[in-house]
Amino acid sequence: MIGWTSPYLAQLTREDSELYITEDEAAWVVSLLPFGRLFGAVIGSIIMEYYGSKRALLATGVPVMVGWICVIFANSAYWLYTSRICSGIALGMFFSCFAIYIGEIATAKIRGALVSMIINGMPVGTLLGNIMGSQTSMMCFGIISLTLNICYVTIFPFLPQSPHYHVRLNNENEAKKSIQWYNRKSDVKAELELIEDFVKSTESRSFRDKIKQILERKNRRVFTMILLLFVFMQLSGLNTVTFYMEIIVRSAQVKTIEPSTVVIISSGFGIAVGWISVYLIDLCGRKVLMVVSCSCVVMSMVILGLHFMLLDLDFDPESLEWLPILGMILFMLMSIGLVPVPRIQRECHVCDIRVHQQQNLPAVDQSHDREVRFLDIRDYDDGLSRVRGGSDTGN
Helix, strand or coil: CCCCHHHHHHHHCCCCCCCCCCHHHHHHHHHHHHHHHHHHHHHHHHHHHHHCHHHHHHHCHHHHHHHHHHHHCCCCHHHHHHHHHHHHHHHHHHHHHHHHHHHHHCCHHHHHHHHHHHHHHHHHHHHHHHHHHHHCCHHHHHHHHHHHHHHHHHHHHHCCCCHHHHHHCCCHHHHHHHHHHHCCCCCHHHHHHHHHHHHHHHHCCCHHHHHHHHCCHHHHHHHHHHHHHHHHHHHCCHHHHHHHHHHHHHHCCCCCCCHHHHHHHHHHHHHHHHHHHHHHHHHHCHHHHHHHHHHHHHHHHHHHHHHHHHHHCCCCHHHHCHHHHHHHHHHHHHHHCCCHHHHHHHHHCCHHHHHHHHHHCHHHHHHHHHHHHHHHHHHHHHHHHHHHHHHHHHC
8 A cells, every 4th residue: 555656656657657647646646545544543443342353454454455446447546546545544444453453362471562563564565565566567566465455354354353352242251262262371261350350440431531531631741742743753754755755766866776676775774674673662762763763864854955956056966866865765764763653652651541542532643643644745746846847957
């Protein structure tokens, strides 16, 4: 969904493309993904509330399949619009459910590691999308992705429901079987008692009481800090640069290395940095990683801005090619702090507030983030067009 954008936008905006789209249409193709996530966060929360986290995750397969079918049969920008909205809905549903599902089936010892693996798995998918996009047609990409999603929808139902789901339905026998299946070495009786106590404690409070607890001064400060961190993450260019990366590199007149290769190298570097951050966060502290990450993003933006300014001043592009490449690599260092820290910072909530926030109020957290992301990406195309226009004039 994410890695698809960079290689194919560069192809689709060429005038000789079989399916040609204008730069304005390309901007809508990019920005409709976070727009769809606004609705996906709410839909996922509702499904999870009534049918459980597992079924909510399974339901994400439906909009994903619709999205890839639209890509396969796309003959106009409107098919791509529909695809991106459906993909955004699926992503919104996924992020409102997966942490709850992992929390319900995994032990406390490995829960954080599993969440980190899933979060760091997204850049791997982005890299695969960048590689496939540079080597295959858009229809072939859609067929491969649709096949993988069909496999997911076919296999995932065979996993047992979480023990929390069965406890909420007062189905003790099934809950024991679920605990035994997911945690074969655990004390089933003790684990069941903990889950029953947790479910009773969360269900005993009214919705109004839970809202009041979230709005307490200490919790309100943490909640505000998390929202601000997500805003900073989006305004740093996380999605805009990722989606437009190949177009930016082409506009920078990099010819020594293929722009698609620069994108692949940068994405691979970002994956390595993301996995390193898992170990450095506890070792160095989150503030240190945020400072390092933000500093590298600032240097990246300065280098890219300097490069395009020098192009406007008629400097030789061949002697400047290293600047945008270095800028892209520095930009990917945001994966060491700006990307993981906002998500991990949710630990500042006390346990029952954090669970309630993720189960019933993901729209507050996700929607605020997606609104900023949608506006940031949609307006980015205007600035990009000016940069490209300036570079072409200078050339």
